[in-house]
Amino acid sequence: MVGSISVLGATGSVGRQTLAVAERLRIPVKAISGNSNLALLEEQARRFRPEFVCVSDENGAKALRTALADTGVRVGGGMHALSDCAAAYADCVVTAVSGSAGLTPTLAAIDAGRRIALANKETLVCAGELVMRRAAERGAEILPVDSEHSAVFQCLEAQGGKRTLKRILLTGSGGPFRGKTPEETRNVAPELAVAHPNWSMGAKISVDSATLMNKGLEFIEAMHLFGVTPDEIRVIIHPESVIHSMVAYSDGCVMAQLGVPDMALPIQYALSYPDRVDSAAAPELDLAALGKLTFFEPELKNAPCLALAMDCARRGGTAAAVMSAANEEAVALFLAGRLCFGAISEIVSAAVAETAAAETISLELLRDADAAARRFVRENCRRY
Numbered sequence: 001m002v003g004s005i006s007v008l009g010a011t012g013s014v015g016r017q018t019l020a021v022a023e024r025l026r027i028p029v030k031a032i033s034g035n036s037n038l039a040l041l042e043e044q045a046r047r048f049r050p051e052f053v054c055v056s057d058e059n060g061a062k063a064l065r066t067a068l069a070d071t072g073v074r075v076g077g078g079m080h081a082l083s084d085c086a087a088a089y090a091d092c093v094v095t096a097v098s099g100s101a102g103l104t105p106t107l108a109a110i111d112a113g114r115r116i117a118l119a120n121k122e123t124l125v126c127a128g129e130l131v132m133r134r135a136a137e138r139g140a141e142i143l144p145v146d147s148e149h150s151a152v153f154q155c156l157e158a159q160g161g162k163r164t165l166k167r168i169l170l171t172g173s174g175g176p177f178r179g180k181t182p183e184e185t186r187n188v189a190p191e192l193a194v195a196h197p198n199w200s201m202g203a204k205i206s207v208d209s210a211t212l213m214n215k216g217l218e219f220i221e222a223m224h225l226f227g228v229t230p231d232e233i234r235v236i237i238h239p240e241s242v243i244h245s246m247v248a249y250s251d252g253c254v255m256a257q258l259g260v261p262d263m264a265l266p267i268q269y270a271l272s273y274p275d276r277v278d279s280a281a282a283p284e285l286d287l288a289a290l291g292k293l294t295f296f297e298p299e300l301k302n303a304p305c306l307a308l309a310m311d312c313a314r315r316g317g318t319a320a321a322v323m324s325a326a327n328e329e330a331v332a333l334f335l336a337g338r339l340c341f342g343a344i345s346e347i348v349s350a351a352v353a354e355t356a357a358a359e360t361i362s363l364e365l366l367r368d369a370d371a372a373a374r375r376f377v378r379e380n381c382r383r384y
């Protein structure tokens with residue numbers, strides 16, 4: 001069990017659930033960060049009494065500093081403060097910000113040799129090679145919080161490693177529009193797209209689940225986390241979200257990890273690892289009540305974002321970074337009512353095709369690729 005944590009993105013869906021887990025397990029919370037929700041961040045600061053609170057922008061930090069003046073909690077603002085929040089206060093950092101904003105603080109935590117409980121999948125999608133290499137060099141542990149990757153990690157742990165791994169079987173519910181064609185969902189409203197049947201999550205990942213981009217991001221995340229090739233990962237649609245993922249071994253054995261769909265469980269495991277601790281909060285899995293579990297092949301022709309992500313995974317270089325940044329922009333435009341649902345995959349594909357993807361990777365190339373992809377989406381969104 002970790003001795004203390006800091007939580008990046010404490011005001012978000014994973015962040016709030018992490019604080020609840022920490023409270024239940026009595027893990028001290030040393031630092032927290034938020035972006036726009038200052039009221040909740042203040043409430044969390046008063047409840048958990050961290051040493052440090054970070055707000056993304058300086059003006060927000062100023063306001064919160066005044067609001068928390070009576071508490072003795074230090075407040076910082078900006079990217080530098082976010083990296084500090086990740087690296088300086090606790091032995092484990094839960095990275096639960098959304099989007100590529102997670103990359104810089106994750107690198108800071110790696111350099112400080114912290115355990116990283118990684119929820120922020122975009123970090124590995126855009127810079128997986130670099131992040132994993134640096135973590136290995138610095139001896140920083142990266143433990144997955146994403147439920148599928150936590151499942152794979154647990155299967156591999158049970159087997160003592162990946163020596164005889166044949167394939168990762170990555171499960172996905174298929175999202176709220178499973179079985180529908182792109183034509184049928186082209187103009188769905190944001191409220192429908194964010195209503196996931198099994199999981200309650202932040203807006204961006206909910207839209208990603210509806211386009212199946214989330215499964216594509218997870219495909220790339222799994223490649224980097226577990227050091228496997230695209231051919232060693234197979235996506236399987238499993239609408240009940242009870243099997244969180246599986247590992248097939250070379251002798252034909254398949255190991256699966258099952259549980260109720262509740263993010264508190266993978267969050268807790270990343271904090272308690274290598275131990276397992278009681279989870280009073282989660283209901284027990286009742287397979288007899290469920291009756292049956294079902295599985296389908298994903299229909300790639302109806303899931304252009306998943307197909308694109310698999311293609312970017314094979315291309316390597318900065319292709320996945322371009323895709324992920326373009327997707328972030330496109331989803332934000334969709335949520336703001338400025339792009340229709342069906343155009344998300346189209347504009348992200350165009351960004352990947354039009355924005356030159358370097359074959360090698362450096363932090364500088366990745367940042368350039370990220371900026372170019374976002375610019376492309378903003379400049380071209382009116383055409384869709």
Ligand code: NDP
Binds near residue numbers: 010015038056101
């Ligand atoms: P939310 O949108 O609910 O929360 C995002 C958090 O990040 C909030 O605290 C937000 O602050 C903060 N934030 C947003 N933008 C920035 C920025 N530019 N700089 C710094 N902080 C920022 O997201 P989720 O909790 O759903 O997801 C977080 C991450 O975890 C994502 O990468 C997602 O893919 C991954 N994940 C989420 C799962 C889930 O069940 N939700 C499951 C598996 C993975 P504020 O709210 O104050 O504006």
Ligand code: MG
Binds near residue numbers: 146147148218
């Ligand atoms: Mg997931």
